[in-house]
Amino acid sequence: MxxxxxxxxxxxxxxxxxxxxxxxxxxxxxxxxxxxxxxARIQSDILAMLPKVSESPITQRAMDQVEQQLANRVYLGLISDKQQTAIDAAKVAINTLKQTDDTQAAFIDINSADMAQADALNQYYFNHRFQLLTHSQQQLLQQGQWQQLTQAALEKLYNAFSYANSELLSRDPLLLYPDSLLALAPSQQLTVKQGILIATIAPSAEHPKPRFAAIVMAKGSDSAFNPNAQQVQLTALNLAFTAVKSQFADIDIIKAGALFHAVAATDNAKQEVSSIGLLSLVGVIALVWLAFxxxxxxxxxxxxxxxxxxxxxxxxxxxxxxxxxxxxxxxxxxxxxxxxxxxxxxxxxxxxxxxxxxxxxxxxxxxxxxxxxxxxxxYSAMGLAPxxxxxxxxxxxxxxxxxxxxxxxxxxxxxxxxxxxxANQALALANRYQGFMLARFTPKAGLAKTGLVLAVGIYLLAGFIQLSADDDIRQLQHTPADIQTEGNQLRTLLSGGTDNQFLLVTAATEEQVKQQLAKLDPVLAKAEQDKLIGNYLSLNRFLPSQEKQQLNYDLQGQIYLEHLDEIIASLGLDSHLKAELIRAYQAAKGNFINAESFFNHQAGASLKPLWLSPTANGDSGYGAIVLLGGINQLDSFAVRFNDNPHVALIDKVGDISTVMGHYRQLTFVLLAVALAVAGIIFSFRFSLKLAAVVVAVPALAALLTLASLGLLQNPLTLFHALALILVFGIGVDYSLFFAESNQQTRGVMMAVFMSALSTILAFGLLAFSQTPAINAFGLTLLLGISFTFLLAPFIQNFTRKPL
Known part of the structure; x- marks a missing residue:
């Protein structure tokens, strides 16, 4: 050798x-x-870092579709004291965003209230009007009280603001369909004026009068986490904001969406890469120059x-x-x-x-x-993280x-x-420091050794008692307060918005899924009433079960097969309408609303991501996604579905946080295994006693670091655990060089001093990062390397031969 x-x-x-x-x-x-x-490129998508949660194929598809549905959306609120001013400002913003050349469009699907969607729903559901009834209409017909429906139709006819016309009356004499169409619209606090969604902001101390917010929504044509796309989208938005401000100086603009979080994260990361890297490099250069x-x-x-x-x-x-x-x-x-x-x-x-x-x-x-x-x-152990x-x-x-x-x-x-x-001055200083540490802090008497062990034990115990854990994935990203505030304000205006958690309803057939959605609806309505959630969006109102549609069709037989003469006479309609109404009713038998026809129609295009059909790759079964917004008490809400095997609350944030906790614990196990393996390897090079001492230095440094984190009230995360792996890797280096040096250690002391100082420079700066994950990583290494540096020289007590 x-x-x-x-x-x-x-x-x-x-x-x-x-x-x-x-x-x-x-x-x-x-x-x-x-x-x-x-x-090859620089990736700024924070989601690319997240662990892959093991889920069933249909659950994984549901999570992917929800992400696609919610991803890259931007929400704008244009606020004014005057409603018309807010509406006009929203129109200017929409028109400016749409003026971009189609080949370079920053956004697609730019709108406020989707009037085309309303027209499409009307076109689709009118052909299924005989299968539709509202709950109150259904109850009246079940009780045989068709006369009340006739009376309600007469009141609508004589109402100055009625939507009734001769065409509608000739095909729906009791005007049942308009109420069914209105029932499709989700309940919300927003109103529609001139094609623009308007939210009313209640008076406050700052603004004693009500204000109005016009809502504009757009979907980015590319990922909000793509740095190039970020710049294109921000440029388009700034042009729109400038256009609005030039015409309406008193307009306040608030915004929300992944784009603004991603831009903040990208800018923060770029700033930290440049500042931390530059300061670290300058510090190391200064250190080398001063030493040599x-x-x-x-x-x-x-x-x-x-x-x-x-x-x-x-x-x-x-x-x-x-x-x-x-x-x-x-x-x-x-x-x-x-x-x-x-x-x-x-x-x-x-x-x-x-x-x-x-x-x-x-x-x-x-x-x-x-x-x-x-x-x-x-590092390999760190690479086992998900x-x-x-x-x-x-x-x-x-x-x-x-x-x-x-x-x-x-x-x-x-x-x-x-x-x-x-260049021997630095070497002499290192030698004097080493001698001072060994002379002053190496206990000679048994009582002193016992006192030292007791003091360390008390410090460790005090720290470990206060240790806690926090595996929330939101620590991965720092969000500036102004972006968070605007986002929360817009969520409030949008009646809670849409959260990352959702319900997944699954069953073997399409009809069973529809029935489960129908059973789920009152449970969700009660949860909304109890303030557990702010709102929800379910396909139940759009896809009634075939059983319910058949019941509605049969009930309307009272109108078209039993009492049509009386109804026509009461409403003063032409008797010639009778034959056509009966024919249309009979022709509609079996004309059920189904998922395939609905989602292939323009009416259901925007809701298609909420439906899951069997796939060609063997993923059997059907599913429906229920979007949730404004969740206040997730645990209390989740309890309501524990006994229903067809309904699952999908909480990707919670699932990933659980995985993080699992891997945090696993990382500590890996650290213990790494220490044991290192001890075995070193035993082939050194004596068993010295090999144990070499490993004990980074082990004790890790324990002291954990205790310090506890005393600092810094909850443990996976990133603390990963940093301790590096404390072991770097600390073992220090121990090894002292163990190899035997009598001649002043050069090692100087090298370890410079190494520790340069590492602390780098990781100490990371500890000042605004991103909590990076901060945790840096703080742990700052503490761990400092403890390792202080402990490593005492290995000489085991390697030096007595004089």
Whole structure:
């Protein structure tokens, strides 16, 4: 082994290794360029990071269809003290948004009140009027009180605002159909004026008079999470806002939709990538200069970091086809880790100034190789998380460290041959710090050791008692307060809007689904009355069961087969209408409303995503989605469906949060396994006692970090757990170098000091991120690396021989 290692790292092979390194860099650049030209991109969609929840095929289809139904929608509220001003402003906004060239349209389906939809519903349902009755109409006919329906028709005829006309009377003499058509419209607080949806805003302290909000809705032609689409859509919206403001200066505009959250997340991530990466790089450069007082280590450090980042980006893009913005944010911390190789090399060279470059690399080769292996194992464990984004971070960092390692072995013998001069001051400071720590904080007497153990135990106990967990996926994204406020205001105006949770009704046949929807309707109405939900949208009113349609048809036989003469006479209609009315009624027998005809008609096109039919791939059964809005008490609401096997509350946010909790616990198990495996590996290199000590340092650092998070009232998340995996990977590096160094440790102390400081610079900055997930990741590493740095030097108490 020694012979082969000496041959590999000999001076004779330096040029060959440098040539391999250049070939490696060239291949990375060519591959990266090719990937970017072939479509690799930066991904900003936060949903792309979420875990895949295992669901039945029909449930998964339902979730996909709901996402497609709700995705990329933008809602605007144009608010004025005058209703007509709000209406006019909405018309200007709609017209401006529609003026974009169709080939570059930012939005599609731009509207307010959908008048075309109302006309389509009328066209479709009028042909099924004999199968339709309102609940009150049905009750009257069941009681044989058709005369009351005749009287109601007479009142409508003499009403100045009646919608009755001769054409309608000749086909629906009792005017039953208009009421059935009105019953299709969902109950809401909005009114329609001149084709525009209007919401009335109640007086407040700021605005003592009622105000009016005209609602405009649009659907983005591309994903709101696509950075290019974001800019196109924002430009179109700003043009519309400018057009509105130029004509109506007193108009207030509020907005809601995934677009505004996505733009905020993209801008925040870009800002953090640039600021954190830049500050980390500047900090590391300053650290190298202050430590070595030479341009050469600084140059080598930049080359090492650049190679590391290049290999990380290309490898991640090659495997995943894209780079997530959060991967780049997390990946900026790679600067503080990959440069460790440079630190260890130059600190070891300072310690042994007479050694050649190859001899220095041989001295640190075993420790640095073991360190790479354990770090890659740590990142691999992190990659087992169900988040594609976190899997990218694992690949990104593991590849980056591998690139730095190859740079040290292949390029340093050529690039870093020049010895350092006059840079021993930092080495002396590290030596004095090390001596101070060992002398002052190593307990000698048994009582002192017992007191130290007791103090640590009390600290851990106090922290662990206060530890809690929070696995809510909403921590993934930071939403600015103004966007959240506007969104909540628009949700209120839209009677609660639509939430991510929904009900899925399933059954073996279409008719059974319709019957289940009918049974569900009163339960939902009661939940709405009890303020558990704000509103709901069910297909029940659009797709009555065949059983109900048959009942309605049979009941109308009283009108058209038994009492038509009396009805015609009471209403003063032409008696010649009788034959045609009977013929139309009899021809309508069996003309049932069904899903296929409804959804293939313009009337049902917008509701089609709420219906699930069997698919060709073997997904049997039927299903219907019931959209929910303004959910106030999800648990209390869900209880109402526990005994119904045909109804399931689908809560993707809750399901993913549950998966996060599961993987958080699994990550801690993986951490324990990684510690045990590392201990076994190290036992082949060191004694069992020293191997246990090497592993104990990052283990104790992890425990102290958890206790500190508890004392800071910082709830545990999956991201804290993933960060602890890295604390282990980095902490083991520190322990390994001290264990390998035996008596000569001042160079290791200096390298570990610089490594810890550079890592804390990177991760400490992440702790100030506005995104809670990144903040958790950074804070955990800040604490963990600090504890590891403080603990690692005490390994010398087990490696140094007594004088």
């Amino acid at each position: 020694k012979l082969s290692l000496s041959a590999l790292l000999s001076q004779k092979t330096a040029k060959l290794r440098f040539g391999l390194w250049l070939a490696f860099i060239t291949a990375c650049v060519i591959t990266g360029g090719s990937l970017w030209q072939s479509g 007082r030479s341009l050469m280590p600084l140059t080598i450090a930049i080359i090492t970091v650049s190679t590391s980042l290049l290999f990380a980006v290309v490898t991640t893009a090659l495997i995943f086809g894209e780079l997530h913005l959060l991967t780049l944010v997390f990946g900026t911390s790679l600067i503080g880790i990959s440069i460790d190789y440079c630190f260890h090399y130059y600190c070891e060279r300072l310690t042994h100034p007479n050694d050649s470059c190859e001899q220095v690399i041989k001295r640190i080769f075993a420790a640095i190789t073991l360190a790479l292996v354990t770090s890659v194992v740590a 988040f594609p984004g976190m899997q990218q971070v694992a690949v990104f960092c593991a590849a980056g460290l591998s690139g730095a390692y190859l740079t040290l072995v292949l390029a340093y013998p050529t690039l870093a041959r020049q010895p350092l001069k006059g």
